[in-house]
Amino acid sequence: MDGQGTPKPPEADDASRLSDPRRLASLATxxxxxxxxEEVFDRAVRLATQLxxxxxxxxxxxxGQRQFFKAQIGLPDHAAEARxxxxxxxxxxxxxxxxxxxxxKDAREDPLVRDNLAIDDLGVVAYLGVPVHGPDGETLGSFCVIDGSPHEWSAADLKTLEDLSAMIETDLKLRDTVAQRDxxxxxxxHRLKNIFTLIGGMIRQSAREASDPREMAEQITGRVQALNAAHSLVLPDGGTRGHEGGEVxxxxxxxxxxxxxxxxxKIVRGGKVMLGPKAAVAFALSLHELATNAAKYGAFSDSLGRVELDWDVAEDKLSLTWREELPHAMAVTANDAGFGSRLLQLNVEAQLRGTLHRTSPPKACMSLSRSRLRLSSTDAKIGLAPWSPLSLSCP
Structure with a gap:
């Protein structure tokens, strides 16, 4: 503590690590x-104290501001209640x-923690803690045991905590796997339901464009085949076919x-950027949702509408913009509770480690939506694409 009896502020590097967006996104996921x-975590804590x-x-x-006790045993009543x-x-x-x-061994004599207020307020003197990692490897917190008196920790104590922490990490990975499966x-x-709407739109569009039934059949067949090709890019196992090294x-x-x-x-333009399997799946699903929404409510629902998709790389950052335009004003109803919206949010936050912001444009807006993301081109290649705030609104 300083002369005023207040704790010293955390070191800048430590505060930066605690507030790292990727780590916080992993924790939020x-x-x-x-x-x-939850009993599975309470049991691990009980075992740690017993062993x-x-x-x-x-x-x-x-x-970035606090510690939350997902499981605890032995804390003073006020701290146990606050959690x-x-x-x-x-x-x-x-x-x-x-x-x-x-x-x-003795926090009162340890330069790293001797000014920590937990010594007086929570009775923490001896401490042994090991990291707990999320499914993506980010450090989420600590699994620890504490004593109110000095204590010499043994190698067996450390191994006990590491084994129990590994069990917790296994549970977190299983939860993540189940969530991804669901x-x-x-x-x-969702796609099976959408496909009927999409094919119906293809038939109507083809009927307007074709001069005879044979031409109409060829147009419909080509579009259905293209839809099937897009589906192959987002197989449940995350595979990408036809691309060397699993990249697309x-x-x-x-x-x-x-x-x-x-x-x-539609207009699609941009330089060559390679995506790893994980990023490719997230991009494919996100573009599919934006396109499907455009077919239902936006630019693809009107024969005079237009979609522009473009990207560029500057200062090792990739900027991608999705823009829809119609020749007349059109009211748009946003459904943030729908599965498509939830899927887009999960892709951005869980898969691409970013944040998603959505706003509804004014009814008089001709440009119905604009989506923008930024990511490191290096990360894009290995499929770890951080997505900066993405907005769906008028430019």
């Missing part, structure tokens, strides 16, 4: 912050910033996804 008690013989055990999750403390009372934050175990099943059901070029993916729609109504 787990939905564990501020969630109720090490210490009175206090915690599964502590850290965001959180500010970082001024957190030893666990150091486990996160270093992504390594923290071993403290999302894919929902996407398949963004322009090839965009052309494939938009192939079912009239060529005169």
């Amino acid at each position: 787990t939905n564990l912050m501020d969630s109720p008690h 090490t013989g210490r009175p206090v055990g915690l599964l502590s999750l850290i965001d 959180e403390t500010p970082l001024t009372h957190s030893f666990c934050q150091h486990v996160v910033t270093e992504d390594a175990p923290l071993i403290v 999302l894919l099943i929902g996407e398949m059901n 070029a963004l322009d090839d993916l965009a052309d494939t996804v938009l192939a079912p729609y009239p060529g005169a109504q």
